[in-house]
Amino acid sequence: MSENLLDAAQGRTASVVDLAQQLVRVPSRGGIDDYGPVLDILETWLTRYRLPHRRLHSPDGDLVALVVEIEGGRPGPWWTLDACLDTAPFGDESAWSFPPTSGDIEQDWLLGRGSADSKLAAATFVHIAADVHARAHELSGGLAVLLDVDEHTGHFGGALAYLADPDIPRPEGVMIGYPGLDEVVVGGRGLWRAHVRVHGDSGHSGSSRPTVGAMSRAARLIRTLDDTNLPAPADGDPFPLPPKLTVTAGHGGEGFSLVPDLCTLNIDIRLTPAFGADDARTLVHDAVTALDRDHPTRHPTETDIIAIWPPFQLGPGQEPGAALLRAAKEAGLDPRPKTAGPSNIGNLLAGHGIAATAGFGVPYVGLHGIDERAHLTGLPKVYAVYHQTVLDLLRPV
Structure with a gap:
């Protein structure tokens, strides 16, 4: 991995964290809160950076996702970064050590519901989309960023609407931004x-x-x-x-x-x-x-x-898992490929014949529980790994 990418990731970190803080401070519990306000924050950001985006709706007209589409200058396969913006419920708020919508940073931890799953990943992915957009003419295929607001309900309406939209190119593979620095999830029961x-x-x-x-x-x-x-x-x-x-x-x-x-x-x-x-x-x-x-x-x-x-498992060398593992190693990290016990959106995608990874990100604590928080020290390397992976997948042959 080039030092330019690592340096660029360091330079992006403050902006990524600021956007993630804004997102965490807006409650977006699946099936409970209105998703409009949290999507408004991202749409304002995307408009500022002139990134093409639009909302997706379910067959019943419910708002289920926001999608960003960056088309390369040459033909080729499309790839997708995916992160959910809806969250688990707060649970017993009196058991939390800080407000569930804190968004504050303490000792390099971003605090609040959705910090780990997966608002920090959403903020990271739209920044990577901006980086790719700036050089899209050099690249082949395209990059989509799917920001789902119907994931924690169990309906996966955003992913389903994305797959059903005839105007969206069908992706060759999807990388889902669930957290965890030690593993790249390449399969699941x-x-x-x-x-x-x-x-x-x-x-x-x-x-x-x-x-x-x-x-x-x-x-x-x-x-x-x-x-x-x-x-x-x-x-x-x-x-x-x-x-x-x-x-x-x-x-x-x-x-x-x-x-x-x-x-x-x-x-x-x-x-x-x-x-x-x-x-x-x-x-x-x-x-x-x-x-x-x-x-x-x-x-x-x-x-x-x-x-x-269906169960799914990427084979050794299969994309996008191979590119993600390769980029992580080049960044000095050593995550292991993992087949997970719980199911995830990767299984849904596998049912449509789409390869997926379902986890690589910053360390975390309290996902779906009390005191959810995400550790920011590893964010620059995580950013650089995903950025490098996307560039490798979009590189002209």
């Missing part, structure tokens, strides 16, 4: 999620007539699912994680006197290349069939599949 509606006999809890309520039948199903052995990774399997099944919620019953006739379970199964969506569906189907056979009731158990995301 997928997911299979379903609501399972377990029926039972309704009645009075004090009745002399025996009843098998939905809660009792649901408990049997949970026990069966918990006792299921899922396959471990085989020796030499490049995907390092096993599948995982969790019953994450159960809803049924009311008060004390009524035996409930319905209990709805949320089933979350994390997928791997060796245990995919068909395996998850078969597993739950077999468990439900056994429940209805061995403990019958008037209504069969019903399964509604809510979401399916």
Whole structure:
């Protein structure tokens, strides 16, 4: 990596931090706050730097994202930097050591909700877009910056609107600005999620007539699912994680006197290349069939599949992961490629055939928890790494 890029990153740091502070000080909790004010801040900044940008909306007309598009002077593939501007809720504000919308800096930590996930990344990426815009005529393809405000809701409306827009070139790959300096996330387990509606006999809890309520039948199903052995990774399997099944919620019953006739379970199964969506569906189907056979009731158990995301993992040398790891090494950093247990937007993109990385950024504490903060000492190198990666990907062949 050239010292010019590192020097340029040092020169950009104060501006990046100032913009990130402005963003953190505007609450933008997913599904709670109005996203207009936080996007107004970025639109003002983008207009000042004359960067082409526009808002994206869901099919229902909801504001879900802001996209910046920088077209190179020569044909070639497009690449995308992605960061969310909506945040997790504050939780118990009395437990925080500082206001959740602080935006202050203490001992090189940027304080407040969204500082780590992912307003500092958003501020970094738009500055990189400005750098690329200044020399776009030299480059091939194009760079988009997607700033999502429908990520923490779980709807991923910004990414979906971006992919559905016929006027936006389909990216070859996406780099998502989740924080963490020690790893470049190049893969993740997928997911299979379903609501399972377990029926039972309704009645009075004090009745002399025996009843098998939905809660009792649901408990049997949970026990069966918990006792299921899922396959471990085989020796030499490049995907390092096993599948995982969790019953994450159960809803049924009311008060004390009524035996409930319905209990709805949320089933979350994390997928791997060796245990995919068909395996998850078969597993739950077999468990439900056994429940209805061995403990019958008037209504069969019903399964509604809510979401399916495939697992993903970039191969060695596959872009954009290879370029990001290479640039990090040239900057004197040594992050390791990681396949993550939780799913992320990378899984959504993988379902559309788009390669993604899902994490490399500054160190952080308290992501989604109390006292969220991001450490700024490593920001210049993180900036330079992403800048170098983008230039490498856009370099004319």
